[in-house]
Amino acid sequence: MILNVNNIRGPVDHISDLEIIGDYSINGEREYYSGIKQLKYYKKPLNSRNVNFNLNLNENTIHKINKDVKLNYVLTWILENFDSLKVQDSKNITQWIQPQFVTYRGTLKNLLVTPYERYEGWIICASKFKGTIYLCCFDTEEKKQRELFRTNYERLCSDWGYKFEQYMLADTPDNEPNTSECLNQNEEFCSVFKSKFGQDTLLYSAELDGICSEQIIKDTIVGKKCELVELKTIRHHLTSKNGPRNNFKKLLWWAQCYPAGIERIVCGCKDTKGFVTEIKEMMTSTFRMKGEQDRCKSFCSGFLKEVKTIVHEDYDKCLYKFTYNPRKRIITVDKMKPDNESEYMFLYSWYIDNMKT
Numbered sequence: 001m002i003l004n005v006n007n008i009r010g011p012v013d014h015i016s017d018l019e020i021i022g023d024y025s026i027n028g029e030r031e032y033y034s035g036i037k038q039l040k041y042y043k044k045p046l047n048s049r050n051v052n053f054n055l056n057l058n059e060n061t062i063h064k065i066n067k068d069v070k071l072n073y074v075l076t077w078i079l080e081n082f083d084s085l086k087v088q089d090s091k092n093i094t095q096w097i098q099p100q101f102v103t104y105r106g107t108l109k110n111l112l113v114t115p116y117e118r119y120e121g122w123i124i125c126a127s128k129f130k131g132t133i134y135l136c137c138f139d140t141e142e143k144k145q146r147e148l149f150r151t152n153y154e155r156l157c158s159d160w161g162y163k164f165e166q167y168m169l170a171d172t173p174d175n176e177p178n179t180s181e182c183l184n185q186n187e188e189f190c191s192v193f194k195s196k197f198g199q200d201t202l203l204y205s206a207e208l209d210g211i212c213s214e215q216i217i218k219d220t221i222v223g224k225k226c227e228l229v230e231l232k233t234i235r236h237h238l239t240s241k242n243g244p245r246n247n248f249k250k251l252l253w254w255a256q257c258y259p260a261g262i263e264r265i266v267c268g269c270k271d272t273k274g275f276v277t278e279i280k281e282m283m284t285s286t287f288r289m290k291g292e293q294d295r296c297k298s299f300c301s302g303f304l305k306e307v308k309t310i311v312h313e314d315y316d317k318c319l320y321k322f323t324y325n326p327r328k329r330i331i332t333v334d335k336m337k338p339d340n341e342s343e344y345m346f347l348y349s350w351y352i353d354n355m356k357t
């Protein structure tokens with residue numbers, strides 16, 4: 001079956017009722033652990049128009065491990081927090097919130113930008129279990145090849161992005177960022193979100209760069225008053241007051257922030273040598289691109305509707321694979337027999353068996 005991207009249009013739904021319902025951390029070996037150990041606090045530099053951050057100081061950096069974690073983090077979080085995800089229905093029967101979709105924020109970002117994405121394809125696999133559709137992204141062969149043959153400059157840029165985070169974030173509100181500490185690119189702090197998109201309830205987790213808070217957060221950020229911030233680096237001449245000059249980049253930033261309700265982007269303006277000399281804060285609400293954003297939302301709601309129609313068999317009968325080809329502007333749908341050995345399998349018995357009880 002083939003879907004034409006230009007024809008996928010649904011209502012312009014908005015993310016609403018957005019709630020943070022949990023959090024977890026990823027350690028230096030990219031393993032899940034409960035708690036907010038990796039939470040970081042955004043420290044605005046005193047003179048943000050005149051800083052001098054050398055992003056090349058990476059001798060002690062531990063690079064990101066390429067590990068295929070599939071949906072494991074969010075599934076682990078669900079299992080650990082299952083009891084807190086129960087609600088009473090109209091007949092006073094307690095059952096879990098049963099979202100229509102469970103995924104990562106990255107999947108939503110990829111879907112949102114699809115109408116304007118002419119270069120990077122995606123693979124999204126879908127499995128249905130107990131009425132919920134689980135969506136998991138996979139790299140396309142093209143992307144895997146490109147990762148293998150990244151240029152030195154691309155690798156440098158990637159390291160600079162992580163180093164910039166270290167310059168801007170501290171472990172507690174009272175501390176200053178410590179750029180001489182070993183930087184491990186694998187460590188992450190993640191939040192779990194619940195939201196409404198049209199009629200559907202979505203549950204997804206997302207890596208968060210940092211929060212703004214004068215108070216130290218104890219145990220969890222759930223229910224705490226703190227603003228989330230996204231950090232980005234960008235070449236000087238490519239920024240304007242209203243975000244990146246390049247409209248597609250602006251859309252990418254918005255699509256990454258929007259599902260997590262992030263409004264503030266802290267932008268490090270860098271030169272070609274990896275020096276940041278100015279910090280600009282920008283609010284995604286000032287990005288003037290409503291027409292594009294509406295098209296993104298319309299595509300996303302239309303696509304999720306298609307998914308709900310197509311994905312009707314349970315996880316043990318069928319695994320559905322959606323592949324976006326950006327040049328042909330089509331999405332192909334393949335049905336596959338579930339097979340534990342398949343690279344696309346992502347709902348495992350450790351999850352299913354525990355959710356059945």
Ligand code: A3P
Pocket residue numbers: 157158159160161162209231232233234
């Ligand atoms: P910049 O994009 O600011 O340069 P994020 O912005 O999503 O929090 O990611 C943090 C940094 O990780 C990025 O910083 C970039 O350096 C690196 N990064 C993220 N996605 C990447 C990718 N697909 N390939 C290479 N580096 C990536």
Ligand code: MG
Pocket residue numbers: 207208209
């Ligand atoms: Mg990040």
Ligand code: MG
Pocket residue numbers: 209230231232
């Ligand atoms: Mg960032």
